[in-house]
Amino acid sequence: MLYDLNVPWSSTQDPSELQRTISFLSELGYDVVALNHIITGTLPSQVVNPIPQTPPFKVPSKTTLLRRCTVHLSDPSLNHRLPALSSAYDILAVRPTSEKAFLAACLNLTEHSIISLDLTQRFPFHFKPKPLMTAVNRGIRFEICYAQATMEDAGARRNFISNCLGIMRATKGRGLIVSSEAKAALGVRAPADVINLMAVWGLGREKGLESLTVNPRSVVMNERIKRTSFRGVIDVIDGGERELKKDTQTGAEGKDKEISTSASEIGKKGKGKRKIDDKEANGESTPQISKRQAKKMRLEALKAEKELSSQGKEATSSKDSSGSPQELGANTIKAKANG
Numbered sequence: 001m002l003y004d005l006n007v008p009w010s011s012t013q014d015p016s017e018l019q020r021t022i023s024f025l026s027e028l029g030y031d032v033v034a035l036n037h038i039i040t041g042t043l044p045s046q047v048v049n050p051i052p053q054t055p056p057f058k059v060p061s062k063t064t065l066l067r068r069c070t071v072h073l074s075d076p077s078l079n080h081r082l083p084a085l086s087s088a089y090d091i092l093a094v095r096p097t098s099e100k101a102f103l104a105a106c107l108n109l110t111e112h113s114i115i116s117l118d119l120t121q122r123f124p125f126h127f128k129p130k131p132l133m134t135a136v137n138r139g140i141r142f143e144i145c146y147a148q149a150t151m152e153d154a155g156a157r158r159n160f161i162s163n164c165l166g167i168m169r170a171t172k173g174r175g176l177i178v179s180s181e182a183k184a185a186l187g188v189r190a191p192a193d194v195i196n197l198m199a200v201w202g203l204g205r206e207k208g209l210e211s212l213t214v215n216p217r218s219v220v221m222n223e224r225i226k227r228t229s230f231r232g233v234i235d236v237i238d239g240g241e242r243e244l245k246k247d248t249q250t251g252a253e254g255k256d257k258e259i260s261t262s263a264s265e266i267g268k269k270g271k272g273k274r275k276i277d278d279k280e281a282n283g284e285s286t287p288q289i290s291k292r293q294a295k296k297m298r299l300e301a302l303k304a305e306k307e308l309s310s311q312g313k314e315a316t317s318s319k320d321s322s323g324s325p326q327e328l329g330a331n332t333i334k335a336k337a338n339g
Helices: 015-028 082-088 099-107 129-137 154-171 191-200 205-212 214-228 252-282 291-322 325-338
Strands: 003-009 032-039 064-073 091-096 114-116 141-145 176-179
Touching: 003 015, 003 064, 003 141, 003 176, 003 214, 015 032, 032 091, 064 082, 064 099, 082 091, 091 099, 091 214, 099 114, 099 129, 129 141, 129 154, 141 154, 141 214, 154 176, 176 205, 176 214, 191 205, 205 214
Parallel strands: 003 032, 032 064, 064 091, 091 114, 114 141, 141 176
Antiparallel strands: none
16 A cells, blocks of 8 residues: 655645645555644644544545644644644644754654654754664654655755755665655656655665555554554454344343343253263263373383283293193092002
């Protein structure tokens, strides 16, 4: 599946233009599209998701729409309502505008899953490998929006390429997400074009394909599990269905009926158990024995055989010493005749 997790959305936007962008993304093969609501400044006291769950236009059947929020983060100490935003949207991303906010997003903050940077501007700090790789190991992904280079002027494109090379050098191409951030359908590119474009800027083709498929999928799945599972760890997919018999009667009659059915079921269970016991008593079913018990039985059988063989040898030796029965009989006859 192909993902584009950044399609800008605003309440003043023309719905027909947004519909054309989503339809064009669907024709290019993108399966999951996220509508992005950008918040600048301090967060409001009451968090409300303005993106409608059902858009006012027809969405292609094979396209899944998600709702995303991107917060411009300048001072992390002033934005303490990030947990409320995280529960109101499907995906939460931060766009740091200072070095302090960038380090906090990489090392300390836990509510977001994407760090999205405006790569068209010149940052007053360098992208060092340690904080970026720490964020990647924590499950946070860095977003690169190619429309910032294709739809802007030469100066913005120059800054974009420089910043993009710095991020790729620091992360070695790991933990990246490539999105469009296209404000119109003309800013969208096909997946093969995006992979070729990122390869020109230094990202390998395998890493480029992962940035459109595997990495955004991990973000979507982790965010879904974070909201629907037990403490963000255990997610019950299908616990099975249990058939329940509904009783139409109410009152004492219904209770008596339930008690009688339970008693009959208990009797049936006991009857079946007695049958099984009878079969075992008659020897129809062979009980299973353990290996240890079987070995003990074999040793006892060998011991009994040895005892029988020793007894047989003693009997033969006694016969040899006393003579045969015929000789004994002849000796007794001679003794009587002499007497």
